[in-house]
Amino acid sequence: MPVPILAARDVTKSYGRGPGRFDALKGVSLEIYEGESVAIVGKSGSGKSTLMHLLALLDRPSGGSIELSGSDALLLTGRTLNVTRNRTFGFVFQQFFLTGGASVLENVILPLKIAGVGVRDRKRRGRAALAQLELEDKATNKASDLSGGQKQRAVIARALVNDPRIIFADEPTGNLDSATGAVVEDILFGLNRDKGITLIVVTHDADLAARCDRRIYIRDGLIVDSESAVAA
């Protein structure tokens, strides 16, 4: 039995105290293995985003534990935590979070800049990532001049640029029309298949979820169902 790359053990998360206390997660356990594509499916308010934040080490659970490659991720603090997040994860958000005024290349190399990679090296890697997403010719364009699909491809290039082991995609096609959305989906699953990057998709879109190896359904802070039906 291989060690899961990411595991949640009876994770709870609550906000507030006393009567106003709200339990976003009420005890969630799951294991995600290297190279898998997993969809966390649920309606808004189900706790799926909270679960993603906990798995991405952006937040700390109120109870339970998170394991990254078998070791307790909650022991990571400060600089170590930041470095781990920078090296291990890539993020694709529904809103693109691109800096409009800066060039596409500048946006893409942001994770490398944060990691402290040298100027020449990060430009080279940034161009390589853009080439992978067929955006190389847009490298010097302003990010605000891109179309929606190009923006999301730039975002994927950014998520990819530091060779992460896991990509978190939060409603990656939510802001795109279905044709562009399909292209973006193809790119994400292509990365998962060809490069073995673990893909964790948070969505309420059943079609997108259906393309994943495994679906974890969440309602009211609990896993209600999980299935590993092979995608059609």
Place this chain on the structure above:
Amino acid sequence: MRTIDVIGTAIENSFRSKLRTTLTVIAIFIGAFTLTITNGLGTGINDYINTTVAAIGAQDVLTVTKVGTDATTSGPKKYNPDLLASSAGRPGSTVQALTPSDISTITALKGVKSVQPTLSISPNYIQVGSGTKYALNASGAVPGIKLQLAAGAQPSSTSSESQIVVAKSYVKALGLSSNSAAIGTMVKIGVTDAAQKSSTVDATIVGISDASLGAVADVATTNSALTQKLFDTQSVGLTGSAKDRYSQASVRFDSAATPSEVTQLKDRLTKAGYEGQTVADQIGTFKTVIDAIVLVLNAFAVIALLAASFGIVNTLLMSVQERTKEIGLMKAMGMGGGKVFGLFSFEAVFIGFLGSAIGAGIAILVGTGVSAALSGSVFSALPGLTLIAFSPGSIATIILVVMAIAFVAGTLPAAKAARQDPIDSLRYE
């Protein structure tokens, strides 16, 4: 993130909202400009005083007077035959005269190298050949004095020749063609002795002095040989004790003496019943006044800078607000709070640097132009005066101080940015 990247990104960010940055920079510019000008004013005037100090007296000389025994009592004072009309104080004020025994007492004090009583001379006129007589206000040269000369040489304290340095204004009056032509001219100096008998003393002009703070009026300075000769001539008819009375004396001390050694010497003089003042003491009051004025002007400039610093706070708070998502994203990607703080506080420092460097630069241009124009017109009577002077040290200090103020102003928004929770920031609409 590397520090160089933090700095680079901060600079890029400050240019992202050009109008806002420009307005903030202008606010700082005004403060820095004012501060540079007022500081330059202080530097210029104090520089001038410092160069002029040498013309007023030597650095290693104390002017010693005797402390009056009844200085504190009010009302009519008892008659004291040793009181002399003071040459330094207000008209009508008197000083206790120094007698030869005082001179030997002072000479015996530790730290005193030599004592020269100041001979108070009162010549009547100066004349070239049989030309027009001009009233003369002359004083003996203090050893080590450095007059500001337009031509010629300093009066010699060792030469036995009678030498005189006259103010530039005498050159034309005495019928001499130019400053340099006046050097070497023989002049006659008229004196009246105690018996009201007039006589003349011959002297050679060795130098022509420029007008300066130390010698603004039409004055002449005599060397020690001439001073002694004039004193002897005017004292004809006085008995020994009436003659050897001096209003003050110049005490020379080691020129390498430290300020504390000078203070100790002054203390010893005070204990012995005398009062000693260095040139720095005499000029000190003057400088204190100028420093106080400059301080007040600087305070106004600092107030302008404080107002500008709130502009920085405002600019950066807006910037933090605008970039909430970007900050959240960077933090999600593993950027530490410290670096986020650095990003925004360096942006503040950079804005401060821009404002202060431009402000100081333009102030230097304007100040140099203005003081050049003024010294050619309003202040032409004070050669050597640069009204607004700039020292690299004080310019650097101003820029650093403004950058420090900007940093302090930036800490509030920067701390706000650094504290931001990535999840909340990414959710922020």
